[in-house]
Amino acid sequence: MANIRVIENECVGCEACVDACPFGVVSMSNGIAVIGEGCNMCSACVDACPAGAIVMEKTEQPVQEREEEASGVWVFAEQRGGKIAGVVHELLGEGKKLAQALGQPLAAVLLGSDVSSRVPELAASGADIVYVADHPSLAMFSDDPYADVFARLIREEKPDIVLFGATSTGRSLAPRIAARLKTGLTADCTGLSIDPESRLLLQTRPAFGGNIMATIRCRYRKPQMATVRPKVMKRATPDTSRVAAVRQVWVDVDALRMRVKIDEFIEEAGEVVNLEDADIIVSGGRGLGDPKHFSLIEELARTLGGAVGASRAAVDAGWIPYSHQVGQTGKTVCPKVYIAVGISGAIQHLAGMQSSDIIVAINKNPDAPIFQVATYGIVGDLFQVVPKLTEEFRRAMAE
Ligand SMILES: Cc1cc2nc3c(=O)[nH]c(=O)nc-3n(C[C@H](O)[C@H](O)[C@H](O)COP(=O)(O)OP(=O)(O)OC[C@H]3O[C@@H](n4cnc5c(N)ncnc54)[C@H](O)[C@@H]3O)c2cc1C
Incomplete structure (x- = not known):
């Protein structure tokens, strides 16, 4: 536990601590600083005091x-x-x-x-x-x-x-x-x-x-x-x-405090990408090289009845909206099947998908880190592999 204390005989009454406190809980009493209720130990007053009269003390409280x-x-x-x-x-x-x-x-x-x-x-x-x-x-x-x-x-x-x-x-x-x-x-x-x-x-x-x-x-x-x-x-x-x-x-x-009054609840209109609930996700990354190539991902996803995901590189490039981003600063997903196409497998991407049941990685670089988490890896050019996979799945599903 921490405690902030004023050493009274060293306080010079300059009020620098009063001005410094972002929570307004420091006041003066008879020319001496007083730390009031609501102090959150930010130590702004300690730093501001020119006389070193305000100190932060740490006391260990036994866990037991x-x-x-x-x-x-x-x-x-x-x-x-x-x-x-x-x-x-x-x-x-x-x-x-x-x-x-x-x-x-x-x-x-x-x-x-x-x-x-x-x-x-x-x-x-x-x-x-x-x-x-x-x-x-x-x-x-x-x-x-x-x-x-x-x-x-x-x-x-x-x-x-x-x-x-x-x-x-x-x-x-x-x-x-x-x-x-x-x-x-x-x-x-x-x-x-x-x-x-x-x-x-x-x-x-x-x-x-x-x-x-x-x-x-x-x-x-x-x-x-x-x-x-x-x-x-x-x-x-x-x-x-x-x-x-x-x-x-x-x-x-x-x-109860009621500072906000809610008049009505309106469902968000427009396209909602329900990545978090999808059983199958096909995600595209920078390896696609151009936004128009996301059509390959969409086609495979549609064939499998899945949703479309993306790496941050693809989102940052403006190829696909943020709502599709998977990863640390995007969505965390856990589908039955996650197909990563042209995605290297940066740790921030893995943070959002590595608990998927089955991970399929398609990448032309055999050393891409995505292969370390993949259940199945296909080393090859996505422009050849993805259309073939889509075709095969379409045929298999039709049967
Ligand atoms: C704080 C922070 C948060 C982040 N959050 C996220 C996040 O939420 N999600 C996320 O994804 N990233 C996130 N990132 C970014 C992350 O570090 C990577 O930069 C990003 O994931 C890379 O995306 P990528 O794999 O599509 O691109 P790249 O790393 O450039 O990989 C492209 C891959 O495509 C392959 N490739 C190229 N051409 C072909 C081809 N013709 N056929 C097959 N393969 C090909 C390449 O071999 C390569 O492996 C974050 C980074 C930071 C610092």
């Missing part, structure tokens, strides 16, 4: 002390219009393993209006407990009320770990809750496990542009919070015989 209180692995059961997001089932599958390693229960936290009917689905995916906050004011996702209800529940129940899907909803909600609870949050994890010695959550995610995988621990605060992208974890087979204990969460409407 906090562990006695915190228990439970929680998953945010994100839903829209009553439909549970796919990533929730993936997180429950992963959460079950974490809960078993810790000997703790697995819980889903369901917020919404008229959503109680979703409980059996969450139980089937592994939840032992489902916390249900069912209220009309939670009908549509909004940061403030959702964060208020969720953060209060965490304060009351003290879970050990809380997981969110790295969807636009999860990415908006999780940091707000983490900030309210003054705990850490690791975004976009690709691996989660429990350290057998410290019993802390090991949160693995790409760092430095995907060039290394960093494993992060939240040592001093609970709950340990993480977001995980859809399709990174495998969904467990549902067991419909499972039953979860339901805990109704009281929603104190008067205490």
Whole structure:
């Protein structure tokens, strides 16, 4: 833990710290600086103080002390219009393993209006407990009320770990809750496990542009919070015989902050590339050489009933819209078959597709890194290979 302290007899009363504090929590009292409530330890005041009168002190808090209180692995059961997001089932599958390693229960936290009917689905995916906050004011996702209800529940129940899907909803909600609870949050994890010695959550995610995988621990605060992208974890087979204990969460409407009023929800119009749900994806990269050659990819994808993906190089070149991009800064996909055409297999691309069941790589360079993750590799010129493959598949499908 860290603490910021003012050494009173060294404070010169210059007020530099008051001006420097981005959160406005430093004030003066009798000519001496005072650090108030809401300090987030950014240390701007420490840097600004010309007299060295403000110091940051680090104190180690033994992990054991906090562990006695915190228990439970929680998953945010994100839903829209009553439909549970796919990533929730993936997180429950992963959460079950974490809960078993810790000997703790697995819980889903369901917020919404008229959503109680979703409980059996969450139980089937592994939840032992489902916390249900069912209220009309939670009908549509909004940061403030959702964060208020969720953060209060965490304060009351003290879970050990809380997981969110790295969807636009999860990415908006999780940091707000983490900030309210003054705990850490690791975004976009690709691996989660429990350290057998410290019993802390090991949160693995790409760092430095995907060039290394960093494993992060939240040592001093609970709950340990993480977001995980859809399709990174495998969904467990549902067991419909499972039953979860339901805990109704009281929603104190008067205490909810409602700074945003949602008038209506409008579905995005236009082409929607549902890469994340596709069973077969054919992706094209810079090896295509020209945007018009994406027609080869589209034809193969259409023949197989699949979707079209792309590397960032192809997207950056303006050959295809960003919604098709697969990889660290695009979509994470996990289809049954992923066909990479003219894609070298940079680590940032692999980060978005390497958990696909079958990977087929077509590349003229036998040393291309994509072959290291490929189930089947075809070394050859894509302009010869792809039309032949399309033709063969078309014939086979017709038969
Ligand atoms: C922070 C960061 C985030 C990134 N995020 C992403 C991301 O989300 N997704 C992503 O894809 N990339 C991402 N990148 C970029 C990534 O590093 C690579 O630059 C990119 O993936 C390369 O795309 P490519 O494989 O299509 O092109 P290249 O690396 O140029 O590969 C082209 C391949 O085509 C082959 N080829 C050429 N002609 C033919 C032919 N006629 N027949 C067969 N094969 C042929 C070549 O042998 C080569 O292997 C990111 C990079 C950074 C730094």
